[in-house]
Amino acid sequence: MTLRIVNARLIDPASGRDAAGDVLIERGRIAALDGDARAARAERTLDAAGQVVAPGLIDLAARLREPGEEYKATLESEMEAAVAGGVTSLACPPDTDPPLDEPGLVDMLRRRARALARARLYPVGALTVKLQGETLTEMAELAESGCVAFSQANIPLQDTQMLWRALQYAGSFGFSVWLRPAEPWLSRGGVAHDGDVATRLGLPGIPSFAETIAIGTILELVRATGTRVHLCRLSSEAGVALVRAAKREGLPVSCDVGVHHLHLCEVDLGYFDAQCRLDPPLRAQRDRDALSEGVADGTIDCVCSDHTPVDDDAKHQPFAEAAPGATALELLLPLMLRWGALKKRSLVQTLAPISCAPARILGVQSGRIEIGAPGDLVVFDPEAPTRMTPDALKSQGKNTPFLGYELPGRVRATIVAGKVVHEGE
């Protein structure tokens, strides 16, 4: 199967390219570019006039709810959502039910994903058995079955001795550990940023220092062990500052932010809008601005969707009782385009945190347009708007703070390994 895309505006954040061009994909990989591609013969040709062709998006955190929570979403629905959003690779955190702590579970998940032939799935294995923080998982086994990293998802380790050992062990095999920095005692019971809005609404708060204290602990352990750590879902200005300093120091750390946190802040809770109940919580406006600046200046490597399908029963609850999370696979590209427009970033700069940067964290070859790279592409119109209605969303989770919004960008086609897996209008 050969696929040729012609007349495109080719954007490759890895090389900084933004120019008209053509691509040829052969046997799942990019085989030729521009003149060579144009001249080649292909079984199928897509005319991408007026469209952007970029590397398929790579999302470092998308919950697919399988195994165990199929009433919230299924692999079928969420993989469909991924490709509808132009996401061609995604990492899923291990907080499924049961958690991804056994090679068998990981194997099965990957087999199911392969059979669906949508986006590529990169499971993140549990760092401890059942995420309970007591026993290390068989990380080497899990890695053999396909785990790309190890994590506690949103359930932080309380025991710092355990965290130290886990980093030592993972580091012995060269695995990286993904950690959500949240000091468990300070986060306990909180549902919103401990600030003006939580005080006004009478919601139990989570102080910013729950994040910075955890980052401080993690960084000390990185210094001690040398293990590569990826910090997940930064939420505070002070957190960004700590990471900036750690990178300057040369520590092997990277980090990401959820895309909602680039746009929303505590004020958006309004009158207890449970759509804005997220984990980590939306913090103050200055935190949001610092996160946004952190992405712009590269302190924050990647932006992820933190896709979390939540069903209506769980969402239509009083704020504190509502399940945290929002559906976001299909909003990642539009929200990044919106961010890029607000921050006056070029498309190359806007797409880097959702393509080549996360590819580097995952250690995969996709996320770039060059000969030999996997043929994973997204074709989109950056000008055409999309209205985020429940019907328009393929994800089984219909809850998002942006429900009803019109956001920039419309995915016309998504290509994984040279195969068109999604065609939009």
Added chain:
Amino acid sequence: MRRNPQLNKNGELQHLLSIEGLPREVLERVLATADSFIGVTEREVKKVPLLRGKSVFNLFFEPSTRTRTTFEIAAKRLSADVINLNIAASSQSKGESLLDTVANLSAMQADIFVVRHGSSGAPFLIAQHVKPHEHVVNAGDGRHAHPTQGLLDLYTLRHYKKDFTRLTVAIVGDVLHSRVARSLIHGLTTLGTPEVRVIGPQTLIPTGVEALGVHVYRNMREGLKGCDAVVMLRLQNERMRGALLPSAQEFFKHYGLTADKLALAAPDAIVMHPGPMNRGVEIDSSVADGPHSVILPQVTFGIAVRMAVMSMVAGASA
């Protein structure tokens, strides 16, 4: 900013969910209306026909005999039919969701839902889902708001002190968990009270409370100086000993209202308490029963204020 969900398009009170965000005129209208109802409560026949044929559902997801009773009396004095539902003991424990419960009751032709819920914001959620002719009155949600209590506190203050723009009011104790404090603070600032103080140990004062327009005092003696009114908050039993406070005794010593501490306030200061009181924890009996105390009149005013609120919301179209 979205329209305040409590007001209809004419700016009338359609639900009462929180004092925050209500314009001064609306608050003043509630107080004026409550004042007329005081006249009714002093009559031989303490009933007016306003809500004849209407059904008031007292929806208490959290037990509270006192507040429920005052709402019940108020509704009955407006000639409404009152249905008391102690949800804490029924459907929720069977796993029914909040909105399902409300939908079910709505099918029984409710006109007003009086809602008490342990979770901040629950009445807002209900108000978003009721039919246009149904009204929601918040009878206390989590730590967020207790607007009828706030209004009756405002009524009491106006009754004894007349002019809000010359008052210094201190709110003492567990502000962190207090919906009463939040509602009163919003009411006082909206009505132009120049000096609102909150007094308590840092463990019981919420982060950034200054943003609500109050001054924080850690030392009660300092904070009481020159106050025209002292509002004592109830300290819940479960908070008397633990990470927030070492003991009820130590709390009383430093933050309990005693006659000698009250002497620091203005000579004609009034003492208020939302009840039920913990004598010897937040307030000394000699003060609670003393000449400065207006704690019992508060209860009487509370009925008139709730009559005012229910008659105002039930008469406002969607």
Added chain:
Amino acid sequence: MTALPDAEQLCLQLADAIRPQLTPNTAMIGLYTGGVWLAERLHDLLGIAEPLGTLDIAFYRDDYHQQGLARDPKRSKIPFSIEGRDLLLVDDVLFTGRTVRAAMNELFDYGRPARILLAVLADRGGRQLPICAQYCGARVEVPAGARLRLRRTEEGRLSLQLEHAT
């Protein structure tokens, strides 16, 4: 259109009409807002010993379900027992009769009077209930849609005014 009658003049005439029929058992009650102004004046002119009662019928109106609660209800004050009394109810303008109906309902929540008489400054016709005034200052023709009401200046002068619906 003819000029409206002078309210001050009507007050005197009304007092003269009422005076012969006053008994020691008579007590006077004014209806907010115009009725109270008029009642205060009549109360003075007639030298009634019993203090004046005032009634705001906001809680008894029959249009509550359409209009909602009146904006600024006043506290009704009846500073005497109405049980067995001859009550003289005073209002500025008699129109549909609904206000008087509401006032009588409210009065019966205070007790059982022996008799209720009605005095109004002006009767504009248009009754919707079987109610009539025993004492009436003047009959006034009012165009449909217009509103006739009593005004009081800062110096306390009363006058009738016609307000056209906008």
